[in-house]
Amino acid sequence: MNEFCVEQLSARWVLxxxxxxTVRVEVGLAGGARGVAIVPSGASTGEHEAVELxxxxxxxxxxxxxxxxxxNVLDRLAPAVAGLDARDQAALDHAMLAADGSANKGxxxxxxILGVSLAAAxxxxxxxxxxxxRSVGGAGARTLPAPMLNVINGGKHADNNLxxxxxxxxxxxFDDFETALRAGVEIYHALRGLLHxxxxxxxxxxxxxxxxxxxxAEEALQFLERATKKAGYGWGTQVFIALDPAASELANEAKKxxxxxxxRFKSDQAIITSDELIDTWAQWCDNYPVxxxxxxxxxxxxxxxxxxxxxxxxxxxxxGDDLFVTNIKFLRRGLDDGCANAILVKPNQxxxxxxxxxxVDLARRNGYGAVMSHRSGETEDSTIxxxxxxxxxxxxxxxxxCRSDRNAKYNRLLVIAQELGPSALYGGGA
Ligand code: PGA
Ligand code: ZN
Numbered sequence: 001m002n003e004f005c006v007e008q009l010s011a012r013w014v015l016x017x018x019x020x021x022t023v024r025v026e027v028g029l030a031g032g033a034r035g036v037a038i039v040p041s042g043a044s045t046g047e048h049e050a051v052e053l054x055x056x057x058x059x060x061x062x063x064x065x066x067x068x069x070x071x072n073v074l075d076r077l078a079p080a081v082a083g084l085d086a087r088d089q090a091a092l093d094h095a096m097l098a099a100d101g102s103a104n105k106g107x108x109x110x111x112x113i114l115g116v117s118l119a120a121a122x123x124x125x126x127x128x129x130x131x132x133x134r135s136v137g138g139a140g141a142r143t144l145p146a147p148m149l150n151v152i153n154g155g156k157h158a159d160n161n162l163x164x165x166x167x168x169x170x171x172x173x174f175d176d177f178e179t180a181l182r183a184g185v186e187i188y189h190a191l192r193g194l195l196h197x198x199x200x201x202x203x204x205x206x207x208x209x210x211x212x213x214x215x216x217a218e219e220a221l222q223f224l225e226r227a228t229k230k231a232g233y234g235w236g237t238q239v240f241i242a243l244d245p246a247a248s249e250l251a252n253e254a255k256k257x258x259x260x261x262x263x264r265f266k267s268d269q270a271i272i273t274s275d276e277l278i279d280t281w282a283q284w285c286d287n288y289p290v291x292x293x294x295x296x297x298x299x300x301x302x303x304x305x306x307x308x309x310x311x312x313x314x315x316x317x318x319x320g321d322d323l324f325v326t327n328i329k330f331l332r333r334g335l336d337d338g339c340a341n342a343i344l345v346k347p348n349q350x351x352x353x354x355x356x357x358x359x360v361d362l363a364r365r366n367g368y369g370a371v372m373s374h375r376s377g378e379t380e381d382s383t384i385x386x387x388x389x390x391x392x393x394x395x396x397x398x399x400x401x402c403r404s405d406r407n408a409k410y411n412r413l414l415v416i417a418q419e420l421g422p423s424a425l426y427g428g429g430a
Contacts, residue, residue: 003031004127006081006092011073011115013066016041016377017405018206020064025073025115027123029086035122039111040348041377043206044156044165044246046299046322048330050351053109069109076108077116086120093117093352110351117352118383132383133416136357137390144177144417145372145388145396146170146428147410148242148292149184151191151227152212152220153205153400154266155246157376160201160211163264166244167209167220168397169228170291172428173238177417180428181410183233185401191227206376208400217267221288236289242397243284244294247277248322251298262298274304278311285316294319294344294371294397305339317342317369326350326359335366342369345393347384360391371395378405385412394427 008028013021024038055065080099100108125135154162174180200212228239253265261271297304299322321344324330343363347356360370372388388396399406
C-alpha cells in the first residue's frame, strides 16, 4: 500500500446541461488526495458506443435516472479497484472491465466505469501535486488545441429547420490559443448581431450555438462568412469552417421511412443517396473554406466513407465520430480500408481513460488527426481540456463560447495556456 492506492470511492447523481441526471464520482487515495469527475451524455449517439446505463423507470426522471450506475460504482467497482495503485491507469481500468465482463460495458455501465476512471486520474494528479494534463501527458504535454466553435446548432441539438447538426468556425490561422479563442468569441457576437438584424432568432441550442430557421443550410455558411468578416478576421485565411452533419441521423430517418439513403428530416424530407451527399460536401468544399467534415456519412456506410475519403481526403479533414466511437476496433477498420483521416475522441463513447488514450495514440501513429470532444449533454467538468493538452492532439470541439458547461473547457484551456507560458504551442497553424 502506498499513497497512490485507491482507498475510497463515493458516487451520486448530479445534473447535466440538459437537466438530466448523470454520474459524479469521487476517488480518495491513501495519501489523502481526492479526484472528482462528472460524466457527460450524448444525444446523437453512435450505434456502437459503450452503453450508458439508465434506470429506465419512466416515473423517475423520465427513465433517465442513474441510480443503478451509481450503485454499481459503490457495490461493484469500488471492491474491484480497492487498494490498486491508481498511477497504473490501464490496470485500474482493466480491473473494472473484468468486473463488468461484457464487450460494451453494458453490465455496470460506461457512465459508472468512466466516472471512476477519470476521477482516479484526477486523484493521482492531486496526490502528485501536478495539473492533470501534466500528470497524464508527461513533460511533453504543451499543445493547446485549435477550437472548433459550434456557433450554429441544428439537427438533433435544436428545434429549428436545419437538417445538419453543427456549423462550426475554427480559428486556425493564429499563433496562440488565447487570440484564436478571442477571434471565435468575437465572431460569435458578430453573428448574434447579424441574426438579430435579419430578424432571426438568437436563442441557443444544446451546445450554445444559435438555432435560427434559415432558408437553406448554405445560408448558415453565408452568415458565418459575414460574421467572420464583420469581426475583422480573414475568411479562409485565419478562420475556417468545420461541419458535423451527423449523417447517421439522416440515415436513421431514411430507415424509418423504409428506404436506404439519407433523409433530410427537417427541410424538404427528400431522400438522397450516399453519392449525392458526397457531391454536396464536395460542392461546399469548392465554395466555402471548409477544413473539416465530421460524420459526413452514416456510421455503417463504409463503402461511402471510402469514396468520400478518396474524393476529399487530400484537402479536408474527415473525422469519424459515430464511425469510430473512440474504439480502436473501428479505427483499425478505418485505417485498413482508407476511411476518414481523423478520429473524434469522446471518452464516454469507450468508457475508460486508458482506452481513450489508446485510440488517440493509434490514430496519431498512423497519420490520422485526433479531435478531443465534449458531448451535447455536459457539465462543469473540464477534464477534456486537460486531455487535449495531455495528448497534444491539437484540436478540441467543445461548443460555442456560451453556456458555462461549454466555457468551463475554454476557461480551463486559458488557465493551462497561462501556466505553460512561452513553452505553449498552438494546434492551428498561422
Ligand atoms: P452528441 O453530439 O454528444 O449529442 O452525440 C455530438 C456530436 O455528434 O459530435
Ligand atoms: Zn459528431
